[in-house]
Each structure stands twice: as structure tokens, then as C-alpha cells.
Amino acid sequence: MFDIGNVLEPKTIDEAVEMYNSNPNLKIIAGGTDVLIKLRHGEMEGAELLSLRNIKGMDEIKMLEDGSISIGAMASFSQLFHSEIINKNIFVLSEAAVSMGGPQVRNMATVGGNISNGAVSADSAPTLFALNALLKLKSVNGERIIPITEFYEGPGRVRLQPSEILESIIITKENYNQLKGNYIKYCNRKAMDIAMLSVAVVCKVEAGKFSDIRIALGVAAPTPIRCSEAESYAINKEVSEETIKNIGQYALKASKARDSWRGSKAYREHLIDVLTQRAIKEAIKRAGGNGNE
Numbered sequence: 001m002f003d004i005g006n007v008l009e010p011k012t013i014d015e016a017v018e019m020y021n022s023n024p025n026l027k028i029i030a031g032g033t034d035v036l037i038k039l040r041h042g043e044m045e046g047a048e049l050l051s052l053r054n055i056k057g058m059d060e061i062k063m064l065e066d067g068s069i070s071i072g073a074m075a076s077f078s079q080l081f082h083s084e085i086i087n088k089n090i091f092v093l094s095e096a097a098v099s100m101g102g103p104q105v106r107n108m109a110t111v112g113g114n115i116s117n118g119a120v121s122a123d124s125a126p127t128l129f130a131l132n133a134l135l136k137l138k139s140v141n142g143e144r145i146i147p148i149t150e151f152y153e154g155p156g157r158v159r160l161q162p163s164e165i166l167e168s169i170i171i172t173k174e175n176y177n178q179l180k181g182n183y184i185k186y187c188n189r190k191a192m193d194i195a196m197l198s199v200a201v202v203c204k205v206e207a208g209k210f211s212d213i214r215i216a217l218g219v220a221a222p223t224p225i226r227c228s229e230a231e232s233y234a235i236n237k238e239v240s241e242e243t244i245k246n247i248g249q250y251a252l253k254a255s256k257a258r259d260s261w262r263g264s265k266a267y268r269e270h271l272i273d274v275l276t277q278r279a280i281k282e283a284i285k286r287a288g289g290n291g292n293e
């Protein structure tokens, strides 16, 4: 059924990067929910797989000493939304995780695989963009840490260097502490569907004004995007119906939506405006405001 050449199963990340470096033709497999489908469709005939499943601790979600939260690349979507650390501190990420696939897929699919496959519809991406998440990448040359906003190159393409493995995702304390958010995934069906459009907002409101706000969109451009102009406009503006309407328009300006069989460009543009406003209002409610501005 699957035309697989060989499967290597390292027990440590160091062993994994050594194996990958010795044979750059290896294909990494994490949960396999994308890779196995490609194999099944004959797109990777005779592929040699480098499985990360036996690497102890690579699925761990933990609070670091400096208050940063580290999410192992092998953490599944089920682990994410069941994690006490995530639910208590970054509820919006848990919300994004539970919106993904169905229970079986969430049990297998990893957050690392979701980001590394470069899909513009990846459900974890907009929220991680909004949280200024950092990616810890490992190779035989050592470690490098880059912002997730610099990781995506184009549809299905990410900036992993040869023989590099995504080890974990880090969200520093200042990027989640006292921020409340909302993730909205819009699909043609209510369950088991890929996003037609998605929006993640995190914000902080002080003295009736936005003291921090980040807006990220999925499926609104060739890669997930942040809406920087909308964010700059909103900072220190009074939280009002008019401000939120204008933010929706700025978010639209940041987008490069296109037609696809899931939805037309015009429909996506309508969703960007409306859902951005809706996500901001929900985030404000969660931050203690009434969201009825």
C-alpha cells in the first residue's frame, strides 16, 4: 500500500540531525498525516523516512525558567489543547488547536508538521504569528532561532536549511502575558475541513485604548501574514466601533486573497473584513471589555 524504502528511527535529536546530514534525501515524518497521504498517492515513491516519533521529550510542552513557553515540534494538536500550560496562559492557541481536523487527525498531527509543510491554511500558523512565536531549528551546525514570520517562503515552502529539523516553538512571556485573543476559522463545513479563511487576534486594552494588538490571517495571501498597518493604526486608539471598522479595512489592505475552489477572492475579502472585526470584539470581551463597541 505504501511504497517506502526504509524508516530510520533516531532516539535523540542529535542522532536525528546526524542521520539527516548523512542522507539529505531522507524525508522527515512526524505525525504522518500529510506525508502518508503523499505516499499513498504515489508522490514519494520509495522514499526513505526519518521518523521523529521515538525522540524522547520532543513532544513536551513546558514553561521555561524565564516564563517562556516551549512547545516541542512533536506535540500533537490533542496535546496542545489538553495542555494546562496552554489553556491557562494562551487559550487562543488551544482554540486554534481544537479547530483542526477531527479527533483522529488531532491525535496524530503535530504542530511542527503543521508549520513545516508550509500550508497557508495551517491552523496553528495565524495564532503563532500573532504571538510572535520563535522557531528553534537544529542541524549538525548547531541551533538557530528565527521568528515564525520569517519562516514561510511561499505556498508549501518554508526556510528550512538543508538537513535542518524544527525542534520546538517558543513563545516568550511578553508575547502572551496579559494578552487575550480569539481564533476564527471559516470553512465550507463545520467539521474536518481546511480553512477558507482564518483570523487570529491577540490584544491588550488599557484605559479604553489598544495598548497592544496583533492581527494575523491565514489563506489571505500566499503565506500566513501579519497585518502590520492595521496594528500600527490601532495602537493607542480608543476601542470604539469606528476604530474596529477601520482595523478591518486595514487588514483587508494587507491581504492578497485569490479565487480557489473553496471560495472566491471577493468572498474571502468580505470574510477578512468581517472576521477581523469579530475576532477583535471577542478578544476584547476576553480581556474584560464588553466587545460591543
Ligand SMILES: Cc1cc2nc3c(=O)[nH]c(=O)nc-3n(C[C@H](O)[C@H](O)[C@H](O)COP(=O)(O)OP(=O)(O)OC[C@H]3O[C@@H](n4cnc5c(N)ncnc54)[C@H](O)[C@@H]3O)c2cc1C
Binding pocket: 027, 028, 029, 030, 031, 032, 033, 034, 035, 036, 037, 052, 073, 074, 099, 100, 101, 102, 105, 108, 109, 110, 111, 112, 113, 114, 115, 116, 117, 119, 121, 122, 123, 124, 160, 164, 165, 166, 167, 192, 193, 194, 195
Ligand atoms: C483528514 C485530514 C484533515 C486535516 N485537517 C486539517 C485542518 O483542519 N487544519 C490543518 O491545518 N491541517 C489539516 N490537515 C493537514 C495535516 O494534518 C496537518 O498539516 C498536520 O499538522 C501535519 O502534521 P504531521 O505531524 O502529520 O506532519 P507530517 O505529515 O509528518 O509532515 C508534514 C511535513 O512537515 C515536515 N516535517 C514534519 N515535522 C518536521 C520537523 N519537526 N522539522 C522539519 N520538518 C518537519 C515533513 O517532512 C513533511 O514535509 C488535515 C489532514 C488530514 C489527513
